[in-house]
Amino acid sequence: MENRYELNKNLAQMLKGGVIMDVTTPEQARIAQEAGACAVMALERIPADIRAAGGVSRMSDPAMIKGIQEAVSIPVMAKCRIGHFVEAQLLEAIEIDYIDESEVLSPADDKYHIDKTKFKVPFVCGAKDLGEALRRINEGASMIRTKGEPGTGDVVQAVRHMRMMQSEIRRLVSMREDELFDAAKLLQVPYDLVKYVHENGKLPVVNFAAGGVATPADAALMMQLGAEGVFVGSGIFKSGNPAKRAAAIVKAVTNYTDAKLIAQLSENLGEAMVGINEQEIELLMAERGK
Amino acid sequence: MTIAVLAVQGDFAEHEAMLESLGAQVFEIRERADLDRPFDGLVLPGGESTVQGKLLRELGLFEPIREKILAGTPVFGTCAGLILLAKRLSNDDNVYFDVLPVTVRRNAYGRQLGSFYAEEEFKGIGKIPMTFIRAPYIESADEDVDVLARVDGNIVAARRGNVLGISFHPEVDGDTSVHKYFLDIVQGIK
Numbered sequence: 131m132e133n134r135y136e137l138n139k140n141l142a143q144m145l146k147g148g149v150i151m152d153v154t155t156p157e158q159a160r161i162a163q164e165a166g167a168c169a170v171m172a173l174e175r176i177p178a179d180i181r182a183a184g185g186v187s188r189m190s191d192p193a194m195i196k197g198i199q200e201a202v203s204i205p206v207m208a209k210c211r212i213g214h215f216v217e218a219q220l221l222e223a224i225e226i227d228y229i230d231e232s233e234v235l236s237p238a239d240d241k242y243h244i245d246k247t248k249f250k251v252p253f254v255c256g257a258k259d260l261g262e263a264l265r266r267i268n269e270g271a272s273m274i275r276t277k278g279e280p281g282t283g284d285v286v287q288a289v290r291h292m293r294m295m296q297s298e299i300r301r302l303v304s305m306r307e308d309e310l311f312d313a314a315k316l317l318q319v320p321y322d323l324v325k326y327v328h329e330n331g332k333l334p335v336v337n338f339a340a341g342g343v344a345t346p347a348d349a350a351l352m353m354q355l356g357a358e359g360v361f362v363g364s365g366i367f368k369s370g371n372p373a374k375r376a377a378a379i380v381k382a383v384t385n386y387t388d389a390k391l392i393a394q395l396s397e398n399l400g401e402a403m404v405g406i407n408e409q410e411i412e413l414l415m416a417e418r419g420k
Numbered sequence: 421m422t423i424a425v426l427a428v429q430g431d432f433a434e435h436e437a438m439l440e441s442l443g444a445q446v447f448e449i450r451e452r453a454d455l456d457r458p459f460d461g462l463v464l465p466g467g468e469s470t471v472q473g474k475l476l477r478e479l480g481l482f483e484p485i486r487e488k489i490l491a492g493t494p495v496f497g498t499c500a501g502l503i504l505l506a507k508r509l510s511n512d513d514n515v516y517f518d519v520l521p522v523t524v525r526r527n528a529y530g531r532q533l534g535s536f537y538a539e540e541e542f543k544g545i546g547k548i549p550m551t552f553i554r555a556p557y558i559e560s561a562d563e564d565v566d567v568l569a570r571v572d573g574n575i576v577a578a579r580r581g582n583v584l585g586i587s588f589h590p591e592v593d594g595d596t597s598v599h600k601y602f603l604d605i606v607q608g609i610k
Contacts, residue, residue, distance in 0.1 A: 137535045140553045140592045144466045144499070147429040166475060168429060168468040203512065203526060204468050205554065227532040227554070250533055377478075384428045384475055385450050 138252030142273035142336035156201035165376035177281025178364035213239020233418035246270025260298035264319035278341015283405030346382035353386035370400025430467020464501030502585035521562035
């Protein structure tokens, strides 16, 4: 019996307790691996630059992704546009380890996400709340992350999304079984997934934090709020000393309750990415794809 | 019986759940102070060996854990854990604990598309499920190593004394037999 979906969920389990870093060049990928990244996300422009550049943002050049695959031994992920199943087919063709169907890129479809059950490679998708998370899982996602607000260096939305998911999970757990049918209706998700969450008190797949994480303390905050690992995008290579900051975030994720250690790790990291406050953002990427 | 699980990165929670279901007391090792607690056996989980190796060194865990293994504390490594135990890696310059005299090939089955599931014989247990995730395998083992399982001719489980290393993940597929085998080693039964 070969169950690709189980194998794909299993890979996400291996990434737990780790940090997945956005990289744009083989050199950055090597720095990330040296610093302790458990995987890298290969993309042409990190979210902060996508935001600054504006225009349509698409899947990265396969040659660029291959360059990164050759540079490191850890898993390599890459993003395709929401609903763009051909971009996903191309990423599968170059044997990517994980596809991120991502709101960071311009959506290719404003109604349908990719039917991820049709693919052999795994998908991670963003979610703001439990309903979105379970809809993506129903479509075949084998890993979930918060959407946060990418490229801002502002953690507020990742916090909001993680808190929302966790509180909705706790609410489902506390329900009587006969209330789950209505809960499924309200969440717009299948009953079986609601029942799983009710019985297990967690999503059926691994759940990471993403979007706006810029400091070791941000990463530890997300872990204490229930994340099983962290994506860091612009926060590393938009900062003053990427290697040092990356290594500090990796250690903060491992020992996320040790304030003394995280305080030490936070010393002299150089400048953090500048960041944009939530109120100053013109484009809310988290509103893409529900 | 108390088992310590290395919890710097990877699927340590799955190991903990499985060990607890078999009646073991379990605690996590995340930093130096955790090693002050006594334990009878140690589990090195799946994950990324580069990350785990780096964190072991930088968190001051590497030498004290290696000393415990050399002093005879039973240890069980899965996937990345096997890589940490190996004496030689054929496609990587790193060597970690160097306590299992085998040559391991990292990512031996390629990328995630090469991940697979199999059912094969495990010496002393019988036929068991095996889940391989971007897995390594053992290319060669020294004479004093007991080869416990093979898939397609490649060694996927090996033991020498109290050191047990396997390239698959029983902790994710619900089969407790290899963990039971390890607890038997810890108790001196096997």
